[in-house]
Amino acid sequence: MNRLFAHNYNLLKDNDERSKRVGILSGPWVSAGIAALFALLLCAGTPLQAADQNVVNIYSYRQEILIRPLLDRFTEISGIEVKLVSGKADVLLQRLKSEGRNSPADLLLTADAGRLHRALEAGVLQAVHSKILDSLIPAIYREPDGYWYALSLRARPIIYAIDRVNPQDLKDYTGLADEKWYGRICVRSSNSIYNQSHIASLIAHHGIAAAESWAKSLVQNFARKPAGGDRDQIRAVASGECDIALANTYYLARLASSENAQDQAAAAAVAIHWPNQDGIGTHVNVSGAAVTASAKNLANAIKLIEFLAGDEAQEIYAETVYEYPIRDGLAAAPLVASWGEFKADDLNLSLLGKHNAEAVRIADRVGWQ
Numbered sequence: 001m002n003r004l005f006a007h008n009y010n011l012l013k014d015n016d017e018r019s020k021r022v023g024i025l026s027g028p029w030v031s032a033g034i035a036a037l038f039a040l041l042l043c044a045g046t047p048l049q050a051a052d053q054n055v056v057n058i059y060s061y062r063q064e065i066l067i068r069p070l071l072d073r074f075t076e077i078s079g080i081e082v083k084l085v086s087g088k089a090d091v092l093l094q095r096l097k098s099e100g101r102n103s104p105a106d107l108l109l110t111a112d113a114g115r116l117h118r119a120l121e122a123g124v125l126q127a128v129h130s131k132i133l134d135s136l137i138p139a140i141y142r143e144p145d146g147y148w149y150a151l152s153l154r155a156r157p158i159i160y161a162i163d164r165v166n167p168q169d170l171k172d173y174t175g176l177a178d179e180k181w182y183g184r185i186c187v188r189s190s191n192s193i194y195n196q197s198h199i200a201s202l203i204a205h206h207g208i209a210a211a212e213s214w215a216k217s218l219v220q221n222f223a224r225k226p227a228g229g230d231r232d233q234i235r236a237v238a239s240g241e242c243d244i245a246l247a248n249t250y251y252l253a254r255l256a257s258s259e260n261a262q263d264q265a266a267a268a269a270v271a272i273h274w275p276n277q278d279g280i281g282t283h284v285n286v287s288g289a290a291v292t293a294s295a296k297n298l299a300n301a302i303k304l305i306e307f308l309a310g311d312e313a314q315e316i317y318a319e320t321v322y323e324y325p326i327r328d329g330l331a332a333a334p335l336v337a338s339w340g341e342f343k344a345d346d347l348n349l350s351l352l353g354k355h356n357a358e359a360v361r362i363a364d365r366v367g368w369q
């Protein structure tokens with residue numbers, strides 16, 4: 001398994017080019033100045049601000065408890081220390097934006113292709129190229145220019161009450177617009193990027209008018225004003241407040257594996273229906289990694305993404321976070337595998353970001369709060 005340690009020639013080239021750019025500053029007075037600066041730094045005992053070969057700094061939306069074992073494994077086999085700042089995805093993105101080029105972060109770990117696109121548009125990412133990443137991560141799950149790479153896959157299927165919904169009545173997402181579901185559907189707010197990305201996928205497939213028509217009918221079938229997160233929608237289905245929810249798969253797994261008996265009971269009261277199996281496939285999204293524009297430990301950041309995309313990390317990651325590995329042929333957690341296989345929408349996920357603004361406008365127009 002030399003994936004991790006195999007030198008990436010593109011990367012080396014990039015680093016060389018960086019050195020050359022730095023080398024443009026030349027001439028005797030510059031040399032003298034640099035020498036003086038070095039002397040000052042040495043006298044003061046101040047560490048140099050140049051790239052530290054043994055560190056990579058991450059801003060992570062993923063809780064430390066979930067990702068630290070993987071990062072420790074990376075350190076064990078690479079010798080690179082991983083420093084982690086955890087926080088909510090939108091807060092971390094805002095922090096990156098305000099820190100700009102001075103940010104200590106080398107790598108951003110965040111969720112949703114829509115949010116990764118937002119980071120790209122904010123100018124806080126840089127494109128990186130790695131033959132290893134290109135071979136490990138399917139093209140639809142990485143940004144075409146190398147600005148982000150997906151590391152896990154999550155699906156957003158229909159979750160229904162076992163005792164009140166006949167799965168024969170369920171088929172595609174479009175079926176949820178039918179009046180037979182009037183007052184029976186729970187979905188979280190359209191402020192959630194998950195719903196924005198779902199609408200964006202419909203725009204990409206069917207156009208703005210069709211996406212808006214669907215969203216309008218869906219809202220008409222809501223059981224209640226959107227409130228809470230995906231877990232709350234599943235709980236509401238279990239408690240009888242609604243019969244159907246749209247929610248990301250890992251939330252169901254978290255309820256099922258919770259130590260809370262009520263959450264376990266909620267998970268047991270619902271089942272998954274995989275929509276669009278005869279057509280475009282179930283809507284999926286990703287979590288991913290992106291190298292920051294400010295990265296001072298560029299090579300280490302890329303090595304870490306390569307490690308996280310490798311077979312060993314993918315299986316541990318999938319087992320820990322209850323998402324799917326990013327490519328076929330790797331094991332999902334047994335609970336996740338028990339839901340059966342499904343056909344995933346193979347839309348290029350960078351399109352979710354491209355259509356995000358239009359998706360938000362649609363949600364506003366149809367009154368999806």
Ligand SMILES: [Fe+2]
Pocket residue numbers: 111248
């Ligand atoms: Fe989530």
